[in-house]
Amino acid sequence: xxxxxxxxxxxxxxxxxxxxxxxxxxxxxxxxxxxxxxxxxxxxxxxxxxxxxxxxxxxxxxxxxxxxxxxxxxxxxxxxxxxxxxxxxxxxxxxxxxxxxxxxxxxxxxxxxxxxxxxxxxxxxxxxxxxxxxxxxxxxxxxxxxxxxxxxxxxxxxxxxxxxxxxxxxxxx
Amino acid sequence: xxxxxxxxxxxxxxxxxxxxxxxxxxxxxxxxxxxxxxxxxxxxxxxxxxxxxxxxxxxxxxxxxxxxxxxxxxxxxxxxxxxxxxxxxxxxxxxxxxxxxxxxxxxxxxxxxxxxxxxxxxxxxxxxxxxxxxxxxxxxxxxxxxxxxxxxxxxxxxxxxxxxxxxxxxxxxxxxxxxxxxxxxxxxxxxxxxxxxxxxxxxxxxxxxxxxxxxxxxxxxxxxxxxxxxxxxxxxxxxxxxxxxxxxxxxxxxxxxxxxxxxxxxxxxxxxxxxxxxxxxxxxxxxxxxxxxxxxxxxxxxxxxxxxxxxxxxxxxxxxxxxxxxxxxxxxxxxxxxxxxxxxxxxxxxxxxxxxxxxxxxxxxxxxxxxxxxxxxxxxxxxxx
Numbered sequence: 001x002x003x004x005x006x007x008x009x010x011x012x013x014x015x016x017x018x019x020x021x022x023x024x025x026x027x028x029x030x031x032x033x034x035x036x037x038x039x040x041x042x043x044x045x046x047x048x049x050x051x052x053x054x055x056x057x058x059x060x061x062x063x064x065x066x067x068x069x070x071x072x073x074x075x076x077x078x079x080x081x082x083x084x085x086x087x088x089x090x091x092x093x094x095x096x097x098x099x100x101x102x103x104x105x106x107x108x109x110x111x112x113x114x115x116x117x118x119x120x121x122x123x124x125x126x127x128x129x130x131x132x133x134x135x136x137x138x139x140x141x142x143x144x145x146x147x148x149x150x151x152x153x154x155x156x157x158x159x160x161x162x163x164x165x166x167x168x169x170x171x172x173x
Numbered sequence: 174x175x176x177x178x179x180x181x182x183x184x185x186x187x188x189x190x191x192x193x194x195x196x197x198x199x200x201x202x203x204x205x206x207x208x209x210x211x212x213x214x215x216x217x218x219x220x221x222x223x224x225x226x227x228x229x230x231x232x233x234x235x236x237x238x239x240x241x242x243x244x245x246x247x248x249x250x251x252x253x254x255x256x257x258x259x260x261x262x263x264x265x266x267x268x269x270x271x272x273x274x275x276x277x278x279x280x281x282x283x284x285x286x287x288x289x290x291x292x293x294x295x296x297x298x299x300x301x302x303x304x305x306x307x308x309x310x311x312x313x314x315x316x317x318x319x320x321x322x323x324x325x326x327x328x329x330x331x332x333x334x335x336x337x338x339x340x341x342x343x344x345x346x347x348x349x350x351x352x353x354x355x356x357x358x359x360x361x362x363x364x365x366x367x368x369x370x371x372x373x374x375x376x377x378x379x380x381x382x383x384x385x386x387x388x389x390x391x392x393x394x395x396x397x398x399x400x401x402x403x404x405x406x407x408x409x410x411x412x413x414x415x416x417x418x419x420x421x422x423x424x425x426x427x428x429x430x431x432x433x434x435x436x437x438x439x440x441x442x443x444x445x446x447x448x449x450x451x452x453x454x455x456x457x458x459x460x461x462x463x464x465x466x467x468x469x470x471x472x473x474x475x476x477x478x479x480x481x482x483x484x485x486x487x488x489x490x491x492x493x494x495x496x497x498x499x500x501x502x503x504x505x506x507x508x509x510x511x512x513x514x515x516x517x518x519x520x521x522x523x524x525x526x527x528x529x530x531x532x533x534x535x536x537x538x539x540x541x542x543x544x545x546x547x548x549x550x551x552x553x554x555x556x557x558x
Contacts (some may be wrong), residue, residue: 042288043287045509048509049510051428051474064415065211077280
């Protein structure tokens with residue numbers, strides 16, 4: 001069985017711990033990180049907005065006024081994803097495969113989960129109370145569309161049951 | 174592209190040669206000032222100022238996203254104000270991203286903050302933004318009076334952005350990094366660069382008292398830093414010239430000539446009916462809103478060139494209201510204006526897959542709120558100073 005753990009900055013240790021606790025010893029573990037295009041894209045856009053500074057042809061050295069900071073962010077992003085996967089593999093402490101993908105994050109996760117026996121992911125929404133808002137749009141999409149069983153974990157201890165709002169008043173027809 | 178266009182408008186007689194020359198002479202000192210600020214910022218980077226910024230942010234935040242956001246706001250505001258918005262976009266943004274990534278914090282809110290603050294925090298000083306340099310030359314204000322009038326709008330606009338960011342990115346900011354991530358060593362302060370920049374700022378104030386052009390002060394500061402880099406063989410004369418971005422300076426001059434031709438051939442009459450008269454609060458709000466819209470349709474640079482001659486007769490208040498609009502407004506559109514965006518889409522230079530919906534939603538909340546409080550603050554400052 002293949003166990004896929006989707007790791008995101010800030011919440012990944014909980015996913016690694018869940019794999020350690022729940023994945024069978026004979027399963028193949030894949031650690032996945034997906035880089036979205038929007039953060040470098042924002043820097044590309046800000047640079048494009050500096051009318052007249054851009055040199056569309058050829059790349060300039062970093063720090064030159066003609067160098068697009070978005071390119072630098074893409075390079076830095078690759079290095080940081082590798083560092084995150086390294087730290088996760090160390091925390092896991094058993095053989096695993098590292099997978100880096102880039103693209104629309106939630107769709108890449110679903111595509112990577114094809115044929116997996118288990119997808120492990122962490123809640124990415126408002127985690128101050130139990131409820132549907134504890135899932136952000138990306139995790140919501142992955143949970144709704146996953147082609148395999150899903151293990152959804154809290155990145156930190158779950159809030160207690162009192163955070164559930166009282167049930168709506170009973171209506172008599 | 175702008176340089177041949179400028180040649181064309183002069184060659185076809187759309188703009189008489191002496192008008193073109195007058196425009197170039199008017200813009201000459203502005204372009205010189207800009208070149209000095211770009212050189213100053215470039216050699217601050219060479220001295221390690223931005224690396225030190227990264228180290229300071231990492232230690233200050235210690236993996237806590239909200240603290241990192243606060244540090245990014247403080248640094249991006251200061252760097253934009255003193256070393257211009259170019260420095261924040263080209264030099265600080267990669268450092269902020271690297272800092273977030275290294276300390277395990279989600280980078281999105283912090284990178285967005287850099288792009289927004291490069292616009293919003295560029296209100297304070299004439300050197301913060303090329304639009305300010307253009308308006309400063311047209312307004313007849315002294316350096317210190319400009320800064321005094323813009324200080325309150327600058328503070329409240331940044332404050333409004335901060336509140337919007339805390340709410341808009343609440344989810345990303347709630348994901349704290351694992352505690353054991355490396356936050357790096359103590360930053361090594363580039364003292365020489367800091368002292369030079371500090372002296373340059375003080376020089377602006379002194380020069381303004383004695384009626385000396387502040388561009389000379391900026392040039393002196395740039396020469397000190399560039400001279401030191403040359404002496405230590407960290408730069409060649411060629412890198413100094415490239416740090417001044419000569420192609421961009423030529424572009425600014427040419428753009429001025431082209432815009433002058435468009436304004437003289439009918440746009441002035443057209444917009445003259447729309448620009449509000451007077452410097453009451455409602456007139457200032459109207460002027461700023463018009464400037465913000467125009468900055469989003471074309472770009473803030475042509476927008477300010479078009480609007481300045483129309484606003485200048487109403488006095489410095491109207492000129493500064495134009496600045497609030499053209500500086501804060503571009504946060505509404507990815508790539509600063511529809512014109513840039515369309516042009517880039519058409520030539521298919523980049524397919525970045527930015528979530529335009531999210532970007533625009535943030536702009537739709539942040540721009541009107543920060544612009545409105547900034548205009549009210551400007552109106553208040555005009556009553557006091």
